[in-house]
Amino acid sequence: MKDAIKCKHCSSSNFCKKGFRKTDYRGKIQKYYCKNCKRFFTNDEGFYRMRFNPKTITMSVDMYLSNLSSRKMRNQLTRHFSIKASHMTILDWVRRYSLKVHKFVENLGYNLGNHFYADETEINRLGHRDNFWACVDWDTRMITGIHYSVATNIKEATVFIQKSVSKGKPKYIQTDSAQFYPKAFKKLFYSNKIGGLVVEHKIQNVRKTKIHNYKIETVFMKIKDRVHDFRGLKALWSAPIIMTGLTIQHNFIEPHCNKQEFPCNLAGVDLGLKENRWLDLIRMSSR
Ligand SMILES: [Zn+2]
Structure with a gap:
């Protein structure tokens, strides 16, 4: 680029x-x-x-989204660099730049595979059981779409599936046997609301088949583990933005564990990011 x-x-x-x-x-x-x-x-x-150096900011965003709490990050900045930034400032950086980069990467062209896997998981937010939805492409491990909601129903499932196919339509999407999915698929793909192309819906009933999709589940586990580290999320307005940041972290910042390749590269998006990938992404998003 x-x-x-x-x-x-x-x-x-x-x-x-x-x-x-x-x-x-x-x-x-x-x-x-x-x-x-x-x-x-x-x-x-x-x-x-911005009142801080871009390197300080991008390091904080990267470390927060990979494994460090905003308070621990604040302490590290003070101890090693004599930098005084509050943990709220660090959270502000995470949200600001997650949104900025999200806008940019949503408009890139992706070359995705034909088999997507969609799932939803509960997220603890101050005692509320919110839901995080994510769809992963089998070939590239790219998270193709996410959604955050307080309820699970046909409406939320429809919004989620629509987001999941916005970067490319697969032959099929596999989900668990939750009852809201078939109706969401019907609404989206069989009444001609999205183009003419039909996306097949496959249902994997784990209880019946005992078959798990380990490759895909590791992606969900990684995100779930990180949310668990947060000890849940707090504000409802902030939670989806943090989840967006985690998605960017997965798709663009961290190489896939055994493959040493980035999902974005596997999906044909080579931005030529150097060592500080957040810094380069922010710069590209600001042009
Ligand atoms: Zn001019």
Whole structure:
């Protein structure tokens, strides 16, 4: 992907470098002068007016989403870098950049396989039993869609399945035998609401067949384990955003354990991310 800088005001690429803007926390930032609209701009790359260094921010987001609580992350920053950021600030970074990157990656083109697996799991949120829904592509291990809800019913299942096929339609989606799925599939695929292509619904009744999909279940387990580490989630407005962050972490940041490959790459999306994958993703999302 090209690193094309454009004028923030008029999107022109007819500009030149002109001086620097001094910032308190991010050093000197290159200033540009647009010859088209005759205005100055900087290429802030997603960190405009942030009071901390991009490396501190991306390390915190990465570590929070991989295994560290926001309070532990705060303590590490103080101990090793004498950086004073509150745990709420760290959570704000996680939410802000999860949303930003989510908007960007949702619009990329993916090359997904033909077999998807969808499942839902309970999430503890201050004593409430919320639901987290996720759909995984068998070939790439890419999480194709997620959904967060307080109830499980046909309406929520329909929204979830619709999200799950937004990046590509498989031949079939396999689910457990929960009763709301057949009706959701009927609503979506057999009354011609999504295009003309029909997606087959396969039901795996584990109790009857005793067959588990271990490869897919490891993906769900990894996400579930992380949520368990949080000791549940707190605010209903925040919970889906954190889950979105975990999905980005799975699809783009951490290589698949035995394959050493990233689900996004397996799905044909090569963004050329370097070591600090969150930093590169945020920069790309800010152009
Ligand atoms: Zn301009």
